[in-house]
Amino acid sequence: MAKTRLAVVGVGLIGIRHAELIAAIDEVELAAVADPSEVGPREAARLATRHYADYREMLDRERPDGVIVAAPNQLHLAVGLACVERGIPAIVEKPLADTLEAGAELVLAAEAAGVPLLVGHHRRYNPMVEATREILARGALGRLVAVNAVWAVRKPAPYFDATWRRTTGGGPILINMIHDVDCLRHFCGEIAEVQAYGSSAIRGFEVEDTAVVAIRFASGALGTITLTDAAPSPWGWEAGSADNPNIAASGQNCYRFLGTEAALDFPNLTLWRGAGPEPASWADPLAATPLAWAGHEALPQQIRHFVRVIARAEAPRVDGRDGLATLAATMAIKQAIATGRPVAPAAAPAAGARA
């Protein structure tokens, strides 16, 4: 069977990983990469593929079956639209776009053209995520009361050489916290309202280096997220899950779910509950039961899923509207920080609103 030909736009930190995976996965072929910087030709030569400085030229000449958009956030709309206009399915890395308006424009354009659009919230392809969702959905914790999430790392100084990461449209809320927002939406349901504080006191950039968020879910459950890219810690998705070779694994938990009958930590998936039929009271000892799950890296699963979406054999697991809802909740956090007031995520545009 002919291999699915995929191209990558932007071969920086994450684009290189996508390109390497495509080159390594049997059912796909790396058709070309586009990147105007000096890394473009270098990576293309290393991966034995063609290089283009201009992604439009690459799309027109190569006509790939699908594209992974891994350029800076501020370019996602332009590159995504170029794919949609040519009828080429795309995975756009998260955030879907650097503004809500840009994200909505891309989603509506893809819907109008009938072109599959996926958003790179790759954590959803990790089996421990589905295991957790299933544990929560079957009521193993009773009614969900609250959840807390931490993502704390110290990024290396050269990471910030790329201007886009420290200016409007970049920053760790849009680059990193958006993953946790997406996971919490996936686990706990829609976010009704957020309150938040942000700080740039450590790095002094235009964008935040630290933020804390309080969440009210539509279900009535409450949540918090603590984020910083300026403090070393063992707590965060990648450290806990060992799902990213660029971040040292710690095996520590990054989420804690609290229910009326039991508690669950994540990603270790240990269920804490009393031995009796009634929920444990504070004096009752809690038994810790490890729940089994088989982990693997999520990014290759996302690529395999993309192949099936391109063949129209599956619907996108995280489609443009899903990515837009996560972006809306994330932008609500930024707005809450800017205004000092609680903010509800903006509603999605009606289908066909563009026309």
Ligand SMILES: NC(=O)c1ccc[n+]([C@@H]2O[C@H](COP(=O)([O-])OP(=O)(O)OC[C@H]3O[C@@H](n4cnc5c(N)ncnc54)[C@H](O)[C@@H]3O)[C@@H](O)[C@H]2O)c1
């Ligand atoms: N899913 C994840 O876990 C994950 C991880 C990291 C980054 N990301 C996202 O991926 C995107 C890229 O992040 P990064 O950290 O790899 O950034 P990066 O700065 O390391 O890489 C971006 C690359 O895009 C290139 N580029 C710039 N303009 C371009 C253009 N016009 N056409 C083609 N390429 C262009 C740059 O030269 C650079 O090589 C961002 O949207 C980021 O939020 C996702």
